[in-house]
Amino acid sequence: xxxxxxxxxxxxxxxLAILALWQVAAMLQRTPLFxxxxxxxxxxxxxxxxxxxxLGITLLRAVVGxxxxxxxxxxxxxxxxxxxxIGRVLEPLMDMLATxxxxxxxxxxxxxxxxxxxxxxxxxxxxxxxxxxxxTYEASHSIHPMLSRVARSLHLSRFExxxxxxxxxxxxxxxxxxxxxxxxxxLVSVTSEMLxxxxxxxxxxxxxxxxxxxxxxxxxxxxxxxxxIIVNAGVFRLEKNWLFWHYRDQRPAE
Amino acid sequence: xxxxxxASDVGKSYGSGDTxxxxxxxxxxxxxxxxFVSLVGPSGCGKTTLLMCLSGLLSPNLGKVGFKGQVVxxxxxxxxxxxxxxxxxxxxxKTNLDNVxxxxxxxxxMDAAQKKARxxxxxxxxxxxxxxxxxxxxxxxxxxxxxxxxxxxxxxSELLLLDEPLAAVDAQTRADMQDLLLDLAKRFDQTCxxxxxxxxxxxxxxxxxxxxxxxxxxxxxxxxxxxxxxxDQISTREAPAFLHARxxxxxxxxxxxxxxxxx
Numbered sequence: 001x002x003x004x005x006x007x008x009x010x011x012x013x014x015x016l017a018i019l020a021l022w023q024v025a026a027m028l029q030r031t032p033l034f035x036x037x038x039x040x041x042x043x044x045x046x047x048x049x050x051x052x053x054x055l056g057i058t059l060l061r062a063v064v065g066x067x068x069x070x071x072x073x074x075x076x077x078x079x080x081x082x083x084x085x086i087g088r089v090l091e092p093l094m095d096m097l098a099t100x101x102x103x104x105x106x107x108x109x110x111x112x113x114x115x116x117x118x119x120x121x122x123x124x125x126x127x128x129x130x131x132x133x134x135x136t137y138e139a140s141h142s143i144h145p146m147l148s149r150v151a152r153s154l155h156l157s158r159f160e161x162x163x164x165x166x167x168x169x170x171x172x173x174x175x176x177x178x179x180x181x182x183x184x185x186x187l188v189s190v191t192s193e194m195l196x197x198x199x200x201x202x203x204x205x206x207x208x209x210x211x212x213x214x215x216x217x218x219x220x221x222x223x224x225x226x227x228x229i230i231v232n233a234g235v236f237r238l239e240k241n242w243l244f245w246h247y248r249d250q251r252p253a254e
Numbered sequence: 255x256x257x258x259x260x261a262s263d264v265g266k267s268y269g270s271g272d273t274x275x276x277x278x279x280x281x282x283x284x285x286x287x288x289x290f291v292s293l294v295g296p297s298g299c300g301k302t303t304l305l306m307c308l309s310g311l312l313s314p315n316l317g318k319v320g321f322k323g324q325v326v327x328x329x330x331x332x333x334x335x336x337x338x339x340x341x342x343x344x345x346x347x348k349t350n351l352d353n354v355x356x357x358x359x360x361x362x363x364m365d366a367a368q369k370k371a372r373x374x375x376x377x378x379x380x381x382x383x384x385x386x387x388x389x390x391x392x393x394x395x396x397x398x399x400x401x402x403x404x405x406x407x408x409x410x411s412e413l414l415l416l417d418e419p420l421a422a423v424d425a426q427t428r429a430d431m432q433d434l435l436l437d438l439a440k441r442f443d444q445t446c447x448x449x450x451x452x453x454x455x456x457x458x459x460x461x462x463x464x465x466x467x468x469x470x471x472x473x474x475x476x477x478x479x480x481x482x483x484x485x486d487q488i489s490t491r492e493a494p495a496f497l498h499a500r501x502x503x504x505x506x507x508x509x510x511x512x513x514x515x516x517x
Contacts, residue, residue, distance in 0.1 A: 146342040149311055152328070153335040154409065155360045164356075168347050245346040248391050 035215040043215035044222060051204065051223050058200040059227060061117060062189040065124025066181060073132040074174060078166050081140025082158070098134055102127035102188050106195050115196040120189065127188040128181035135177025139170035172246040175239050182231060190224065257284035258322055258413055258445050259308065259333075265316030266300075266307055267470070277303045278314065279470035285413075290439055290446045292456035294503060295466030296510045301449045304471065305417050308447065309335045321413070331360060334406030338418040340399040344390040350377065350401045351386035357405035376404045379441060381434060396427035400434070407438065413445040420455065429487050432459055436485060453507065457499045458485060465503055468510050477502055 019037050026036025035043070044051075080087035106123055113119035143166055151161040193202025201220055208217035240247065261283045267276040277300040285291050295301055306312035308319055310329040319326040321333055329335070334357075337343045344353050354373040361369065377386050380400040382393075390398050399419055406414055416435070420428045436459060439446045450456050456463050460479050467474040480495050490496055 144342055146337065146339055149335075149337070150343050152311055153309060154357055154405075155329060155331060160359075165345070168345070171347075245389060245391070248346070248389070 033212065033214055035218065039215045040218045040222070043213075043219040047216050047219050048223075051201065051220050054199060054204040054220075055201045055223050055227060058189050058193060058202060059186075061120050061200065062124055062182075062185040065121045065189070066128045066185040068121065068125040069128035069132055069181060069185075070178070073129045074136050074167075077133050077136025077174075078140045078162050078170065080137050081143070081170075082162055082166055084141065087137060087141055094134060094137065098130050100130075102130070102184060103191050103195075106192060110196065115198060120192045120196060123192050124185050124188050127184040131177045131180035131184060132174070133177075135173045135180075136170055139173035140166050143169055172243055175235075175243060179235060182235060186224075186228065186231070256286075258287045259283075259285040259447065260320040261308065261317065262320070263317035264304075264307060264314045264319060265470075266303055266312065266314045276470035278307065279472060281317070281472040283464060283473055285445060285447055287412075287445055288443070290436070290448070290459055290461050292448045292450060292460035292463045293466060294450060294453055294456040294463060294507070295471060296468055296507050297451060298469065299466050300469050300471045301451070301466060302417060304466070305335075305415055305447075305449050309333060309415050311335070332410060332412045333415065334409050334411040334413070335415045335417065336399075336403050336406045336419045338421050340395065340402045340419075340422070341390070343402055344398055344405075346389060346391055349387050349389055350382065350393070350404075353390065353401055354405045354408050357409040361408075361410050373404075373408055376408050376442075377401070379438060380404045380407075394427075396423045396431060399423060399431065403435070403438065407442050407444065411442075411444060413447070414439070416446060416448045416450075418450055419448075421450070421452075428455075433485070433487065435459065436483070440483075453500060453503050454491070457496060457503065458487075458490060463499065463503055465506050468513070474510075475502075475506060 023036045023038060026034055026039070080090060102123065105126060109119050109123050109126075113122055147165055147169060148161070151165050156164065189200070190202040190205075193200035194206050201224060205217050205220050208214070208220065261281055264278055264281045265276070266278040267274055269275055281304065293301060293304070303312065307314045308326075310319070310321075310326040310333070313327065321330045324330065326333075345356065348356060351370070351373055354377060355369060358364075358369050358373065364372065374386060377383065380403055382397060382400055382404070385393055385397065390401060393401075399422075403414075403419070419435075420431050423431060432455060435446070435448075438444065446459075448456065448459060457477075457479055463477045463479060464473045465475040465477065466472070477499050479499050481490055481493055
């Protein structure tokens with residue numbers, strides 16, 4: 001057994017040990033408010049169709065919100081980085097918005113957009129927009145001046161320069177922004193459902209708690225973490241495929 | 255003045271008022287088609303600023319730069335720049351072939367297949383057959399600069415402006431690349447303007463050496479290098495005409511540096 005596999009096994013042992021301790025603690029209690037892993041497993045089995053349906057709704061809204069933010073903020077960030085005057089004028093505003101926690105705008109959005117899908121998507125899009133815009137702008141405006149010279153000496157128009165040079169060279173930082181934005185979208189998607197209760201996994205968690213179905217609530221949480229792990233792994237793969245030229249140091253030269 | 259590239263009374267300065275710094279003042283030059291001209295001068299004389307003005311990447315405050323009879327206001331078609339910093343001037347997300355093709359976006363009268371054939375031909379000419387599918391970061395510095403030169407030539411270039419293209423490659427590669435550049439200039443009909451601070455390189459490669467004065471710079475002397483072509487790394491460098499030209503340029507630059515030290 002190599003050192004790596006030993007460490008990996010220990011890494012698996014820790015959650016298993018926690019599960020075991022949890023089970024023992026739950027068996028020592030006689031209250032339905034503290035279910036053990038066994039009960040949660042049963043709750044997963046009993047509730048998984050509902051949980052998957054509700055989680056699907058939540059993820060769909062997160063995807064739509066994130067998508068809206070990506071298609072608007074990435075081009076905007078590239079543009080602001082290239083047209084420096086406008087970028088510099090808007091910088092303080094961007095800094096202000098960056099420090100505002102996204103859920104803080106929920107009441108305001110409710111006022112104008114109600115509590116439906118539209119309102120939630122708007123809030124998610126806002127939450128995703130901030131890290132996407134900040135990272136794209138930062139990347140685009142710190143592009144090495146050499147690349148601008150190359151673009152001009154190859155007779156590229158401004159638009160071509162943004163599309164063919166600024167965008168690809170900003171991608172590594174945009175990817176970092178996208179990771180933050182994805183985490184933020186999921187967070188805000190769930191949070192908005194708790195506050196604007198209609199449907200989705202957030203509402204499911206809220207209802208489970210209100211009706212003392214703690215095991216069902218934990219089952220829901222288990223699915224959210226699973227979804228998070230899958231999404232993260234997917235993003236990681238995309239990054240490896242698209243940004244191989246950026247992570248080249250980790251690859252042997254041919 | 256006639257010539258493929260001309261500069262008449264070019265002046266360039268940065269800033270204004272007390273902080274105004276003149277870089278170029280009253281500079282004139284004319285490069286004839288097919289010539290290989292080296293520009294040398296003492297360090298910090300404004301060679302790179304001059305090259306930026308000649309290429310249309312910077313606009314001079316005074317005077318005019320002309321390319322093929324047209325006043326240069328932006329980089330003109332037919333003029334390519336090869337930068338010293340090859341690792342930054344190539345796009346790392348594109349293969350060597352795609353980097354060369356990227357320089358051909360404005361080339362007209364060729365379809366995609368013809369462009370590709372032409373790009374491969376030029377890559378072979380610069381000594382990189384078999385590296386078309388590699389990425390720039392997978393090949394050595396000298397090879398990266400060859401890709402950059404190939405990209406310059408591929409863009410329907412008639413004139414190459416070379417900004418210390420060999421300053422960052424190692425000494426052995428450097429000699430090979432000097433001969434390669436001379437060979438490419440002939441083969442692809444390129445007029446070349448080489449900016450360098452290596453006097454030997456300037457003399458070895460050029461038909462004519464223009465010596466620049468200290469800042470604010472202008473052309474202070476023109477030296478015609480009367481040496482047969484093709485040049486040879488060993489015999490050319492031993493020829494009396496080479497040694498004579500080298501002596502003249504070095505003495506001139508030394509006197510300028512001493513003058514600067516005294517003032």
